[in-house]
Each structure stands twice: as structure tokens, then as C-alpha cells.
Amino acid sequence: MGEALRDLLVTPAEMAAIDEDAVHSGIESFSLMRSAGMAVSAAALRLFPSASRFVVLCGPGNNGGDGYVAAAALAESGASLAVFALGDVGKLKGDAARARAAYAGEIQAIGTYEPQAGDVVIDALFGAGLARDLPDEVQEAIRRVEDSRRPVIAVDLPSGIDGRSGEIRGASFTAAHTVTFMAAKPGHLLLPGRTRCGTLEVFDIGIPDRVVRARAGDLRINTPAVWQQHASGLDPATHKYKRGHLAVFSGPQISTGAARLSAMAGLNAGAGLVTLVSPPDAIAANAAHLTAVMLKEMGKTGDLAAWLKDRRLGAFVLGPGFGVGKKARAFALMLCGRALVLDADAVTSFKERRTDLFNTIAMEGGQVVMTPHEGEFARLFPEIAADTALSKIEKAQAAAKLSHAVILYKGPDTVVAAPSGRTVVNANAPPWLATAGSGDVLTGIIGAHLAQGMPAFEAAAAAVWRHGEAGTRAGQGATAETLVANIPPFDYSATRPMGRVAL
Numbered sequence: 225m226g227e228a229l230r231d232l233l234v235t236p237a238e239m240a241a242i243d244e245d246a247v248h249s250g251i252e253s254f255s256l257m258r259s260a261g262m263a264v265s266a267a268a269l270r271l272f273p274s275a276s277r278f279v280v281l282c283g284p285g286n287n288g289g290d291g292y293v294a295a296a297a298l299a300e301s302g303a304s305l306a307v308f309a310l311g312d313v314g315k316l317k318g319d320a321a322r323a324r325a326a327y328a329g330e331i332q333a334i335g336t337y338e339p340q341a342g343d344v345v346i347d348a349l350f351g352a353g354l355a356r357d358l359p360d361e362v363q364e365a366i367r368r369v370e371d372s373r374r375p376v377i378a379v380d381l382p383s384g385i386d387g388r389s390g391e392i393r394g395a396s397f398t399a400a401h402t403v404t405f406m407a408a409k410p411g412h413l414l415l416p417g418r419t420r421c422g423t424l425e426v427f428d429i430g431i432p433d434r435v436v437r438a439r440a441g442d443l444r445i446n447t448p449a450v451w452q453q454h455a456s457g458l459d460p461a462t463h464k465y466k467r468g469h470l471a472v473f474s475g476p477q478i479s480t481g482a483a484r485l486s487a488m489a490g491l492n493a494g495a496g497l498v499t500l501v502s503p504p505d506a507i508a509a510n511a512a513h514l515t516a517v518m519l520k521e522m523g524k525t526g527d528l529a530a531w532l533k534d535r536r537l538g539a540f541v542l543g544p545g546f547g548v549g550k551k552a553r554a555f556a557l558m559l560c561g562r563a564l565v566l567d568a569d570a571v572t573s574f575k576e577r578r579t580d581l582f583n584t585i586a587m588e589g590g591q592v593v594m595t596p597h598e599g600e601f602a603r604l605f606p607e608i609a610a611d612t613a614l615s616k617i618e619k620a621q622a623a624a625k626l627s628h629a630v631i632l633y634k635g636p637d638t639v640v641a642a643p644s645g646r647t648v649v650n651a652n653a654p655p656w657l658a659t660a661g662s663g664d665v666l667t668g669i670i671g672a673h674l675a676q677g678m679p680a681f682e683a684a685a686a687a688v689w690r691h692g693e694a695g696t697r698a699g700q701g702a703t704a705e706t707l708v709a710n711i712p713p714f715d716y717s718a719t720r721p722m723g724r725v726a727l
């Protein structure tokens with residue numbers, strides 16, 4: 225993808241391999257720990273210059289090692305300091321033992337730490353090496369700190385957060401700030417981990433880019449760098465047919481609003497033409513509400529077959545408010561060879577018949593995006609949803625592979641995964657984006673991108689990002705309508721900050 229290092233997401237296992245490669249390439253491993261610990265002490269002094277005391281909690285591994293380096297640096301700066309360790313410090317090994325030896329001050333047992341007013345806690349208990357639930361002793365220390373509401377700076381990850389999945393292993397700190405190294409980890413972005421990190425600082429400890437890239441997989445933070453090159457050809461002055469014709473299928477008379485929201489979003493997101501395809505009983509309801517969106521009556525699957533001969537129809541949205549059942553299945557299967565977004569009822573309709581859908585997508589080879597939220601995901605992929613060993617990222621990847629479609633697994637930490645394994649995690653969505661009809665707006669934006677010829681993965685990733693931006697622009701109290709009105713233009717000038725991660 226050719227993007228900046230800051231857009232990469234690296235799993236703890238990949239990070240360990242990167243660390244090892246860096247050492248094999250001739251970098252002294254202790255110099256990495258020194259840089260890490262120094263970055264933490266610098267953050268502590270910068271963020272909390274008036275702390276009465278810094279309290280460094282050190283674990284039994286290299287995360288603890290970073291803590292001892294930070295402690296030594298803070299002591300040298302003249303700050304008031306206390307260090308508490310988990311376990312027998314005499315058993316520390318390698319770089320952590322060396323870091324501990326370089327810290328001359330007193331070290332007390334973690335069980336004796338009682339937070340005091342003015343303390344700022346530096347959490348260097350566990351980072352990438354957290355392998356199981358936290359021991360009781362640590363969970364109790366976390367509770368004491370949480371109860372005292374003292375601010376916490378986390379080293380690499382708040383202890384208790386699984387860096388691969390974002391899960392909480394028994395308990396976790398809630399940090400005001402987290403300093404991680406070289407690249408963000410999935411646990412920083414996935415829930416609930418994301419809510420425990422505070423602001424995230426990715427600090428370069430001196431491992432060369434090429435070493436990091438050689439081990440990094442296909443996982444990225446969703447930024448314009450992922451899809452921008454596919455969007456740059458979209459010239460607003462182009463002929464309306466060239467900007468793509470999107471068709472959105474409406475539900476019956478009593479449930480037409482969702483499809484209209486998708487259609488309006490599609491138009492605002494840049495589709496040249498949008499047609500709302502309506503069953504006969506809903507024509508009047510739809511006609512009463514539409515202006516720029518065109519309307520077409522369609523009842524049966526035979527009518528759809530005839531209409532599909534028009535190859536100017538660039539993309540299709542099926543699902544919002546459409547109704548669950550046979551008609552949704554028939555329409556979806558007829559559209560699998562085209563650019564298609566299957567959402568809501570269209571996804572649920574295949575609960576008992578998913579093999580038909582997956583086989584047809586594989587056979588027809590269309591650009592298909594499915595946009596399940598958690599409940600819809602569990603309906604279509606029950607065995608993947610129930611596998612507690614998998615992270616949200618791994619679940620989306622498994623579902624994409626199984627279905628041959630791009631899976632946009634919705635939530636505050638939306639994941640987009642392609643069957644090839646390419647995956648992004650989104651990070652720009654404000655919390656108030658979870659409003660009624662918000663998903664229909666997202667679906668319409670994806671449809672617009674597909675209609676403009678973007679490949680399915682990029683279309684979905686770009687849509688999630690623009691949807692998040694629309695939420696930010698619409699502000700707190702956003703409704704689906706104000707989201708539609710606030711979809712940002714597809715115009716990323718040099719002045720626009722790129723790669724922003726809003727946590």
C-alpha cells in the first residue's frame with residue numbers, strides 16, 4: 225500500500241519478530257529499551273509537570289524493563305519517585321535485569337502501594353507479553369489506582385489489555401496516555417482496549433522502517449492512504465453517467481425510509497445518478513419524498529433481470545428496510561456478479577441459506593460488500609462469532625474468506641476485511657455516530673464509491689472513513705439526515721491532515 229509507518233497495525237507477535245530482526249541486524253537490544261523508557265519518562269514530565277510523585281509499577285518482563293529505565297531517567301531529572309515491582313526482582317532476566325540494575329533507588333512490593341494525592345502512575349507491568357489473565361495481586365493494585373482516580377501513563381499498553389484483541393484479561397488500567405513503540409497494535413484500536421488507552425503516542429525507538437515493514441502483515445489503520453489513489457480520478461466535473469449510476473432497492477410501503485437514506489447518501493457521496501427501485505405499493509410514499517433521486521417501479525425478479533441488461537447501472541444497494549425473505553434472496557443472487565452492497569435484511573435473509581450466497585459470489589466474481597453489525601454477523605457467521613479465541617479483526621477476516629465478499633464488520637471499531645486478507649480498522653468515528661439510520665447512510669456511501677468504479681475493499685474502507693468524518697462535522701446530536709448533509713467532499717488537498725488517529 226506504500227503508506228507511512230504510522231498507518232500500520234502490528235500484532236504483538238509480529239512486534240516480537242520485528243524486535244528480534246532488529247537485533248539480528250546489529251541494533252543493540254538494550255538501546256531499544258533505553259529509547260522506550262526515555263520516551264515514557266519524557267511523556268510523564270511533559271504531560272504532568274506538576275506531579276507530586278511519579279509511581280512506576282514494574283512487571284516481570286521487558287515492559288517492566290522499560291519502567292526501570294523511565295524510573296532512572298525521572299530520578300535523574302530530580303522528580304519525586306517511588307517504584308513498586310511485581311514478583312522477585314532478582315529473577316529479572318536480560319535487558320530488564322540490566323535496566324533494573326541501572327536504577328539505584330528503592331523497590332517495594334506492588335501489594336504495598338497505596339495511591340496518594342498528587343501521584344502519577346506509570347504502568348509498566350505488562351505489555352506485549354501478557355499471556356493470560358492478570359494475577360489477583362495486580363488486579364487489586366489496579367482497583368486501588370482506579371478508585372483513587374490517579375492518572376496513569378501506560379507503557380506500550382494499559383496492563384490487562386490484550387494487544388492482539390483489545391480484550392481485558394481480568395482487569396485493566398484506564399490510562400490517560402499510552403506510549404507504544406514503532407507502530408500501534410490492534411488492542412489500541414479494538415474495543416474495549418481502545419477506551420482504556422487515553423491518547424496514543426507511537427514513539428520511534430529506532431528500528432528501521434524496512435525491518436518493521438518486512439514483518440508487518442496486511443493490517444492497517446483506516447486512513448486515506450489506504451484508498452486515496454482509487455479516489456483521485458473522481459472529478460466532480462465528469463459526466464453524470466461516468467460518475468456512476470447507483471440503484472437502491474426500497475422496501476414495501478411501511479418501510480421506505482431506510483432505502484431513501486441510502487439513496488440520498490449515495491447522491492451526496494458522489495454517485496452521478498441514483499435510482500430508488502420501489503415495489504408498486506411504495507411508489508407513492510417514495511415519490512412524495514424524492515427530488516434529485518430518480519424513482520423506478522419494480523415488482524418481480526423478472527423485471528429485475530430485464531433491467532440488469534443496462535450495463536450503465538454501476539452499483540446496487542440491497543437490504544435497508546427491504547424485508548427479510550425469499551424476494552431479498554432472489555434479488556441478491558441475481559446481483560452477485562455486479563458491484564453490490566448487501567446490508568441489513570439482505571444479510572439476515574441468508575441466515576439459513578448462506579451457502580447459496582457464498583457460492584454465487586464466488587462463481588459470479590462481483591464486487592460484493594456485506595455490512596453486518598454484531599447481531600447480523602452472528603446470524604450469518606455463527607461459528608466465527610462464537611469463537612472466543614478470535615479477535616474482531618480475525619473474525620472479519622475469517623468471514624471474508626468464507627463468503628468471498630468484503631466484510632465491513634460494523635461497530636465503534638469497524639473492521640473492513642477482504643477475502644485476500646487485507647484489513648483495516650477504523651478510528652475516526654465519533655461516539656454519536658451510532659444513531660438510527662446511520663448504517664443506511666454508510667451503505668449509501670459505499671454504493672456511491674462502487675458506482676464510481678472503486679474496488680470493493682477500497683470502496684468500503686473509504687466509506688467508513690467519510691462516514692466518520694460526516695459524524696464529526698455533523699457534531700453531537702447528529703441524525704441520519706444531518707449525516708447525509710455532512711458527507712465531506714472527495715477532495716483531499718495537500719492541506720488536509722492525513723493519517724489522523726482519533727482515539
Ligand SMILES: NC(=O)C1=CN([C@@H]2O[C@H](COP(=O)(O)OP(=O)(O)OC[C@H]3O[C@@H](n4cnc5c(N)ncnc54)[C@H](OP(=O)(O)O)[C@@H]3O)[C@@H](O)[C@H]2O)[C@@H](O)CC1
Nearest residue numbers: 243256257285286287350351352353354355356357358380
Ligand atoms: N518489541 C520491541 O521492540 C520492544 C519492546 N519493549 C518492551 O517489551 C515489552 C514486551 O516484553 P515481554 O515480551 O517481556 O512481555 P511483558 O509484557 O513484559 O510480559 C512478559 C512477562 O510477564 C509474564 N506474564 C505474562 N502474562 C502474565 C500474567 N497474566 N500473569 C503473570 N505473569 C505474566 C511472562 O511470564 P511467562 O508467561 O513467561 O510465565 C513474562 O515474564 C513491550 O510491551 C515493551 O514494553 C521495549 O523494551 C523496546 C523494544
Ligand SMILES: [K+]
Nearest residue numbers: 347350381383
Ligand atoms: K503496561
